[in-house]
Amino acid sequence: xxxxxxxxxxxxxxxxxxxxxxxxxxxxxxxxxxxxxxxxxxxxxxxxxxxxxxxxxxxxxxxxxxxxxxxxxxxxxxxxxxxxxxxxxxxxxxxxxxxxxxxxxxxxxxxxxxxxxxxxxxxxxxxxxxxxxxxxxxxxxxxxxxxxxxxxxxxxxxxxxxxxxxxxxxxxxxxxxxxxxxxxxxxxxxxxxxxxxxxxxxxxxxxxxxxxxxxxxxxxxxxxxxxxxxxxxxxxxxxxxxxxxxxxxx
Amino acid sequence: xxxxxxxxxxxxxxxxxxxxxxxxxxxxxxxxxxxxxxxxxxxxxxxxxxxxxxxxxxxxxxxxxxxxxxxxxxxxxxxxxxxxxxxxxxxxxxxxxxxxxxxxxxxxxxxxxxxxxxxxxxxxxxxxxxxxxxxxxxxxxxxxxxxxxxxxxxxxxxxxxxxxxxxxxxxxxxxxxxxxxxxxxxxxxxxxxxxxxxxxxxxxxxxxxxxxxxxxxxxxxxxxxxxxxxxxxxxxxxxxxxxxxxxxxx
Numbered sequence: 280x281x282x283x284x285x286x287x288x289x290x291x292x293x294x295x296x297x298x299x300x301x302x303x304x305x306x307x308x309x310x311x312x313x314x315x316x317x318x319x320x321x322x323x324x325x326x327x328x329x330x331x332x333x334x335x336x337x338x339x340x341x342x343x344x345x346x347x348x349x350x351x352x353x354x355x356x357x358x359x360x361x362x363x364x365x366x367x368x369x370x371x372x373x374x375x376x377x378x379x380x381x382x383x384x385x386x387x388x389x390x391x392x393x394x395x396x397x398x399x400x401x402x403x404x405x406x407x408x409x410x411x412x413x414x415x416x417x418x419x420x421x422x423x424x425x426x427x428x429x430x431x432x433x434x435x436x437x438x439x440x441x442x443x444x445x446x447x448x449x450x451x452x453x454x455x456x457x458x459x460x461x462x463x464x465x466x467x468x469x470x471x472x473x474x475x476x477x478x479x480x481x482x483x484x485x486x487x488x489x490x491x492x493x494x495x496x497x498x499x500x501x502x503x504x505x506x507x508x509x510x511x512x513x514x515x516x517x518x519x520x521x522x523x524x525x526x527x528x529x
Numbered sequence: 530x531x532x533x534x535x536x537x538x539x540x541x542x543x544x545x546x547x548x549x550x551x552x553x554x555x556x557x558x559x560x561x562x563x564x565x566x567x568x569x570x571x572x573x574x575x576x577x578x579x580x581x582x583x584x585x586x587x588x589x590x591x592x593x594x595x596x597x598x599x600x601x602x603x604x605x606x607x608x609x610x611x612x613x614x615x616x617x618x619x620x621x622x623x624x625x626x627x628x629x630x631x632x633x634x635x636x637x638x639x640x641x642x643x644x645x646x647x648x649x650x651x652x653x654x655x656x657x658x659x660x661x662x663x664x665x666x667x668x669x670x671x672x673x674x675x676x677x678x679x680x681x682x683x684x685x686x687x688x689x690x691x692x693x694x695x696x697x698x699x700x701x702x703x704x705x706x707x708x709x710x711x712x713x714x715x716x717x718x719x720x721x722x723x724x725x726x727x728x729x730x731x732x733x734x735x736x737x738x739x740x741x742x743x744x745x746x747x748x749x750x751x752x753x754x755x756x757x758x759x760x761x762x763x764x765x766x767x768x769x770x771x772x773x774x775x776x777x778x779x
Contacts, residue, residue: 282723289722295643331720361642365713365745393545394531462767463615467598468718468738468761470581472539473532486761488718497616505667511736512716518714518768525535 281322284313288323290493292332292343299345302452303333307505329395331484331512348515349421351507353464353492357448368521375514386441388430393428393505398493406430408439413478420479426505432457448492448503457502459494466490466516471508486511491515531572538573542582542593549595553583581734581762593662598765599671600624602755603714605744606699616769623765629668635661636691638680640675645677645754648743653656656680658689660698670729671763676755682707698753699744707752709744716740716766729760736761 291297304312308318327333334344350373352366362365391399391407399407405498412424426448428438428450436451437444444451449459471481481487487508494503510518541547554562559570574591577583585595585660590753600623602616611617641657664676676698678688686701687694694701697710717739719729731737737758744753759766 286723287648329720330722349578353547353768354770356769363711363713363745363747365711365743365751387601419764458772460617461613461773461774462770463613463619465619466716466738466766466772468736468759470579470736472580473536488716488719488720488738493615495613499614502616509718514718516716518603520604520607520714521708521711522708522712 280313280315281319281326284309284320285326288327288506289330289332291522298344299343302339303328303341303343305340328482329484330485332483334482342510346512347406348373350515351422351490351514351516352518353462353490353516354518355373357462357493362413362519362521366517369517379417381418382443383413383415383441384441385411386439387411391427391494394491395506398491398504399427399429399501410441418522421476422507423478424505424507425494426503428452428503432502452494452502457496457500459502462492462494464490464492468511470509475508479508481510482512486517490513490516495526530563530565530734531569531576534559534565534570534573535576538577539580539582549593551593552589553591553593555590572600576609578732580732581732582670584732586592594762596762598623598763601740601759601764602671602768603712603740603766604768606742607712612771618760619650619767629666631665633665634665634691634693634694638690641677644741645756648741648754649677649679649751651679656679658683660691670695672753672759673689673725673728674755674757676753677701678753682752702744702752707746707750708753712740712742712744712767714740721760725758729758732762738764738766738772740766 281511285477288297288303300472306317306320310317316503321529324333324335328335332344333341333408335341336431350370352370361370387409388406389409401407407427408430410426414421414424432455433439438451439450452459468486471491472483475487487510488511490507490509492505493501495501532583538547538553543628548555556567556570559573560567574583574585578585582594585591599621602620610742612622637659638656639659641651645657651657657677658680660676664671664674682705685687686705688701690700702709717734719739721729721737723736725731725737729749740757741757742755
C-alpha cells in the first residue's frame with residue numbers, strides 16, 4: 280500500500296503536477312486521502328526521500344526536491360570556450376546566475392591512495408603532494424577536488440602553497456617541464472561514504488559521481504590525478520563531442 | 530555503536546583486508562566480537578548494504594560487493610579507436626573478457642517525454658520514434674539505452690524495425706540527409722526509480738548514472754536524443770581529452 284501511495288506522488292512529481300520546491304500534503308492529509316495508518320504514510324514518504332525525490336524539512340513538512348545543478352565541464356580545463364553553439368547555450372541555461380563561489384584549500388604531503396599510486400605509476404614508498412579543495416556556492420559545499428602530484432616534481436613549486444594559483448596548477452606543471460597534453464577521464468557513480476556525507480552535507484538518497492582525471496605529458500608520463508566528488512543533486516557533467524571523418528573521407 | 534562497527538568493516542574493505550567477493554563474519558560472530566545485540570549487528574550491516582559496499586545473499590551471509598565495471602565510452606560513437614595509448618590500455622584493462630553481450634530491442638511511436646521534446650526542439654504534438662534497448666552481459670541486464678528520433682525524419686527508415694542495425698542508426702540518419710557532426714553529452718547521478726530497479730535488477734544502495742546525448746547536424750538541427758541508464762556498480766564512463774594550444778601558439 281505504501282508503495283502505491285509513493286507511486287502516485289512520484290508520478291505527480293514526474294509530470295510536474297508537483298513542481299520542484301512544492302510542499303507535499305501533510306501526513307494527516309495523506310492519511311485521510313488514502314485511509315491508511317500514520318506508519319503507512321511515513322513509509323511512503325521515507326521511500327521517496329531515499330529515492331532523492333523528496334526532502335524532509337521538519338517541522339514544515341515534505342517538499343519536492345529542487346535541483347539546481349551546476350555544470351561540471353572537464354573539457355574547460357584544456358579549452359575555455361565551448362566548441363559548439365549547443366554547449367554555449369547549455370552552459371548559459373544551466374549556470375546559476377549570481378551564485379558566489381568560494382574555496383578552501385589545504386596542501387599536504389601524503390602516501391598516495393592505491394588508485395592514485397597506480398595511475399601515477401609511482402614506485403613503492405614514493406610520496407605525493409595533494410591539494411584538497413572544497414568548493415562552496417552561496418556558502419553551501421558543492422563539490423570537493425583533490426589533486427595529486429608526484430612530490431619529486433612539484434616539491435619546490437607554488438603548488439605546495441595552500442592558496443589559489445591564479446594561472447592554474449597545469450601552467451605550473453608546464454613551467455616545470457611537464458606540460459599535460461592529454462587526459463583520461465573516468466567517472467564512477469556510487470553512494471557516498473560517511474566522510475563525504477559530512478564534508479558535502481549530503482541528504483538521504485544523494486549518490487555521488489566521482490570524476491577521476493589523469494593528466495599526461497607528450498611522452499605519456501602521468502603527472503597529475505584529480506579526483507572530484509560531485510553530489511548528484513547539484514551537478515550535471517557535460518562534454519562536447521565532434522565527429523571525425525574516417526581517414527580518406529572528407 | 531552500529532556506526533562504529535560499520536566504520537571498522539568499511540575500512541577493512543577500503544584497505545583491501547576484506548577483498549571484493551569476500552564473505553563477512555556472520556551475524557553471530559559479529560555479536561560475539563563486539564558484544565552487541567543482534568539488532569545492532571543488523572543495523573551495521575544494513576548501513577553497509579545501503580552504501581553499496583556489501584551485498585546480502587541469504588542464507589549464505591554478507592559479502593563485499595564485487596565491482597566489474599564495463600567501460601562506457603561515448604566517444605567511440607564518432608571514432609572507434611582511442612586517440613591515446615592511455616585509453617587503449619584502460620579499455621583493455623577494464624573490458625571483461627569473454628562476456629557475452631546480447632540486446633533486446635523494442636521500437637515504438639510515442640509522445641516525447643518533456644526532456645526529449647525540449648532537446649529535439651519539437652513542436653507541440655510532434656511525435657517521436659523510440660528504440661528501447663536493454664543490453665545484457667552473461668544474461669544479466671547491464672544498461673538500458675533509449676534513442677529518440679523525430680518521427681518525421683525516420684518514419685520510412687530501418688530505424689523503425691525492432692532489430693539490430695548493423696551499420697548503426699547514425700549511418701541511417703546520414704543517408705536520410707541528417708548526418709550528426711557533433712553531440713552534447715549530459716551526465717546525471719541519481720537514485721533509480723522502481724521501474725529502473727526492476728528493469729536493471731538493481732540491489733539496494735545502487736545509484737544510476739543517466740547519460741543523455743543530443744546529436745546535431747552541421748546546421749545545428751538536433752536529430753537524436755539517446756538516454757543511457759548505467760547502474761553505478763557495473764559501469765565506468767570514460768573520455769579522452771586533448772589539450773589544444775591557444776590560437777597563435779604552436
